[in-house]
Amino acid sequence: MDKEKANEILDKALTLSGADQTEVVAEEEALALTRLAENTIHQNMARTDLQLIVRAVKGGRAGVASRNQAADDAIRQTLAAAMQAAEQDRGEGEFPGLPANQPIVADARPAPAISSPADRAAAFKRLVDAGAAKGIKLAGEYRTALTSTALANSVATRQYAQETYAVLSVTAATDKGGSAYAHAAARYAKDIDAAAMAERVVDRALATEDPIDLPPGEYTVVLEPPAVGQLLLFLGFMGFGARTFARSFMTGKIGERITSEKITIIDDARDPGMVGLPFDYEGVPRQRVPLIEEGIAKGIVCDTGWGKRLGRQSTGHALPATNGFGPYPKSMVMSGGESTLEEMIASSERGLLISHFWYINYANPMRTQITGTTYEGTMLIEGGKRTKGISSMRILQSILDAFSNVEMISKERQLYHQFNSFMLVPALKVSKFTFVPGS
Amino acid sequence: MAGDWENEAAAIEAAKRAGATYADARVVLTETESWSVSGREVSSPSRSYDFGIGVRVIAGGAWGFAASWEVTEESAAALGKRAVEIARAGAILRSRPVELAPAEALTATYSTPVEIDPFALDADTKREFLLGAAAPMLDVDGVTSANGSLDFRRQTQRLVSSEGAMIRQVIVQSGAGIAAAVGGAVTRSYPTSQGGQFGTGGFEFVRAIDFAGNARRIAEEAVALGKAPECPTGEMDLILDGPEVSLLIHESVGHALELDRVFGSEANFSGTSFATTDKLGKLQYGSKTVNIVSDPTAPGGLATYGYDDEGVRAYRADLIRDGVLVNYLSSRETAQRIGKTSTAAMRADGWGNVPLIRITNVNLSPGEPTLDELIADTKQGIFMSGSTSWSIDDRREGLRMGCEVGRRIEGGKLGEMVKSPGYSGNTLGIWNSCDAVCNKEHWRIWGTANCGKGQPGQNARTGQGAAPARFRRVRIG
Secondary structure (H helix, E strand, C coil): CCHHHHHHHHHHHHHHCCCCEEEEEEEEEEEEEEEEECCEEEEEEEEEEEEEEEEEEECCEEEEEEECCCCHHHHHHHHHHHHHHHHCCCCCCCCCCCCCCCCCCCCCCCCCCCCCHHHHHHHHHHHHHHHHCCCEEEEEEEEEEEEEEEEEECCCCEEEEEEEEEEEEEEEEECCCCEEEEEEEECCHHHCCHHHHHHHHHHHHHHCCCCECCCCEEEEEEECHHHHHHHHHHHHHHHCEHHHHCCCCCCCCCCCECCCCCCCEEECCCCCCCCCCCECCCCCECCCEEEEECCEECCCECCHHHHHHHCCCCCCCCCCCCCCCCCCCCEEEECCCCECHHHHHHCCCEEEEECCEEEEEEEEHHHCEEEEEECCCCEEEECCEEEEEECCCEEEEEHHHHHHCEEEEEEEEEEEEECCEEEEEEEEEEEEEEEECCC | CCCCCHHHHHHHHHHHHCCCCEEEEEEEEEEEEEEEEECCEECCCEEEEEEEEEEEEEECCEEEEEEECCCCHHHHHHHHHHHHHHHHHHCCCCCCCCCCCCCCCCEEEEECCCCCCCCCCCHHHHHHHHHHHHHHHHCCCCCCEEEEEEEEEEEEEEEEECCCCEEEEEEEEEEEEEEEEECCCEEEEECCCCCCEEEECCHHHHHCCCCCCCHHHHHHHHHHHCCCCECCCEEEEEEECHHHHHHHHHHHHHHHHEHHHHCCCCCCCCCCCCCCHHHCCCCECCCCCCCEEECCCCCCCCCCCCECCCCCECCCEEEEECCEECCCECCHHHHHHCCCCCCCCEECCCCCCCCEECCCEEEECCCCCCHHHHHHCCCEEEEEEEEEEEEECCCCCEEEEEEEEEEEEECCEEEEEEECCEEEEEHHHHHHCEEEECCHHHCEEEEEEEEEECCCCEEEEEEEEECCEEEEEEEEC
C-alpha cells in the first residue's frame, strides 16, 4: 500500500464520518514465511492482509471497529460499527480526545521488497548442508514482512511509514541428544547471515551431545542475547506499560534502585539497531523512554487514554485501538557493557551457558518471578570453559533479582524478535540464578 | 458471505494449471463481538470483521500456501498460481513427497445449533447480563476490582478441494467469565481463570453459566486469600477442580498427541513430544482410570464442528484407552505416515493461515464418585482451583502449574484455605497417579479460547472434557 493509496482510504473515511472526532488506521502487511523441520521445508507461505481500524468519538464516548476490507462500502460499515460502539459505551470516564496536530515523522529508510521463497529455501539449504553430513537435524523459521501503516484523524494528525523486517531462527538436534538454538533478526533480509548461523549451530549441537543432568540449585549463568530478550519481554509485560503499571513491580518504585546499576533499559524505536514504526497507533511520534537507567526505575510508556488516567503525557506507545493490552514498549534497548561472551565464560569457574528459555510463564508477577525451562544448546561451564551439554532444567527466578545479580554485560548486542516486539539486547553473566526440581 | 464457490474454483483451477497435484481453497469470514465490564461500567463493545481466502497446494511434492484479503476470481486465480510457485521453491529441501491419507470428497454443510443468535441480540440485554454477572462481587468488602467479559464469534467458511470436496460451515461460539481481585496479587475467577467458559452455541450458552450462584463466593474467596497461609509443600494427594484437569489435559495430553508435533514440525517453536510413534499401542500413558477421546462432535464443546479444514468429517476417536496410548490427533499427511486415517484435527486460524493439527475436544471420560465422595475418600491432600500459571517443557513431559486457591484436605474433609498452591511433576507420572475422576454431574467440556501454535502464530479454540480428579502422591509447591 503506497502513500497515495493509503491517503485515499484515510480521506474517504474521514469525509464519510459523522463522529465528533474520527481516527482511521489503514495497515497492510505482506508476510512471507518458510518453516523447516527435520531438514525438510514443511510449510511455505505468503499472505497479504489489510486492516482498517476506525475509532469514532461521539459525545465524549469512543467506539472502535475493524474490518480487513477498504472498499467504500467496507469503510461505511466500519464507520457505522464504530459509531454504534461509541453510542453503546458505558465505560470509565470521558474519552480524552484524539491527539491533535502531531508532527509528521518522516522515515527516509527504504523498505525493500520481501524475500522470495527461493531466497528463504536457499538459506535453509545452506544450514541443512552444513549439518546433514554430521547427523544434525534442523528445524527453523525464516520470515520476512513488509508493513505499510497509515493513520489520520480529524484533528490534523496524519502519518505514513513502511517497515520491513526479517527473522531467521533455527534449532538443531542430533541423535545423541545434542542441540542448539540460534536467532537472527534484522531490518533487511540481506543482513541475515545464514552461513555464520550454520557454523554456530553445528558446533553447538555437536558439543552438547550426551547431555548430563544437573541437580537443582543456584548457578551462575551466562545468558545469550535471546535468553536476555525473553526476560526483558516478560518484564515489559509485567510493568513497563501504563495499564499494568498500577499493579506491578514498578508501583511506587520510580526513582528507586530496582536492579544493578549496570542495567539500563530504554524504549527507543529510533535506535539505529532497532526495527519499529516511528509513530504509534494514535499518530503520536514514539519517544525515547528510559525505563530503567543505571538500575533506577525511571518511567513507563503511555498512550493518550492511559495518560489521562495517570496524569501523564502520551509517550507514543499506543497499540492498535482494537487491542486491550494497553500501551507497550515494543522497541526495548538494553545498554551494552564492556565484555565479550567468551570473557564471561572464561571468568566463570562453574556455571551454565543458556541460549534461550522454553515456555516462560508468570509465577509471581509482583515479584517479577517467572518459571520455564532451559532450551536447546544449554552447556555446563567448568574452569572457564564450555564442557558438556546439559539436559533441560526448570527455572524459578525473579527477573529483577537476576538483573540485580548481573556481573558482566557484553558489548555486542543482538536484535531479538518475539510476540511482535523487538529487543536489542546484550549477553549477561548473572550469579545466583535459581533452578528448581522437575524439568 | 457473498459469492458462491466461483472464487475457490478459480483458485483450484489456476493451481492445477500451474502443476499442483492437490489444491484446496478456503474462504473464511470471522465476525467477533466482545464486551467487558470493570466495576459497574461496561465499555463499548469491540467488533471485528475478517474476510479472505487461503489457497493450499501440493506441487513438486511440497506444500505451498498463498492468501489474501482480496477475494475476487482474479485474485483467487493469482493465489493458486503463486501457491504453486512457493511450493516448488521449497521442494529443494524435501526428504519425501507429501502424501495424503485417503478421505472421502464430501459435499456437505454444518451449522452450530443456536437458540439465541448473540449477534442479533440487542445491546442492552448483553450489557445487563454482564453487569448482573459481575456486580455481586462489588458487594463484598475488600474487593478492589471486579471484571467480566462476554465474547461471541461467528465463523462462516467454505472449503473446496481439487478432489471434489465442497463444504460450507457456520460455527458460532460464545463465552463469558468474571474475576474479583484484591490489590494486585490476589485474584479469583469463575468459571475458569482463562477468560471464562467458552463453547459452541449462542447466547443461551453463557446464560447457562451460574454467575448468580458464584460471583459472591469467588469475591469472598479473593478477600479470604489475602489472609490465608501459603500452601504447604511436599508430596501429597492432589484433587484438581474440573478446569484445572482441563488445563492438564490440554498441556500434557492434547498438545503431546498432535502428530505434526510428534514428527517434529514444531521443533523450532511449540516444541516436540515425548509420545513418539514407536510407543503407539504400548505406552502406559496413565492409569486404567484414564480414558481420553478426541471428539469434535461433542455437543457444545468449543472445538465442535462438522468437518476439519481438510474436509474430513468430524468423529470420535479413542486416544488413550485404559491408560494406553492408542492414537493421535492427526491430519491426512501425518495419518498416512502411521498407516491410519485422519482424526479430523486440522484447523486453521482464519483464511490467512495453513491448517495445523489442533486440539479438538479432548475429553477425559468421567468416573463414578461425586466430588464430595472423592474428598471424603482422601485422608490428606490439597484441592486446587483456578489456574494462574502453567509451563511444560518442550517435549511435554516436565510441568509446573500454579493455581489461585487451595484447600487442605484432612481426614476426608475440606479444611483451611491456602494461597499460591501449585504442583509439578512429569506427564506420565501424574497421569499414572490418577486413581479417580468424578462423575458426569461434574463433567464439562471446558473451552480454551487462546491456544497458540505455529509460525506465524495461530490461535485455536480447543475443548477439554473434564471433571475433578484425584492424583496420588504429587509434588506440591
